[in-house]
Amino acid sequence: MPFANIKIPQAALSRAQKAEIVHNLTALFAHYFGEAARTHTMVLIEEVPDGGYGRADEVFVVPDAYRASDAATSP
Structure with a gap:
């Protein structure tokens, strides 16, 4: 079963x-593994809360201007 785990900033x-x-x-996995893989493909999108990630000693927070408009209603 193809599996993709994507981590994104919360509400982005x-x-x-x-x-x-x-x-x-x-569709990408089906292209590489054949159509039979389509029904078994799992894609997990994990939202990381603000302040829960960083790089080079900098903690990231998503600016309001970059937040999705319906993010408050997204699961």
Whole structure:
């Protein structure tokens, strides 16, 4: 079973954008592994809370301008 685990900043993507990622990654796996893989592909999108990630001693927080408009209603 193909499996993709994507980590993104919390509230950075809308529900529609997440659905698009799931669709596109599923199609990519089906392209490489054959259509039979489509029904068994798992895509997990994990949202990391602000302050829960960083790089080079800098903790990241997503600016409000970059937050998805429907992120508050996304699961």
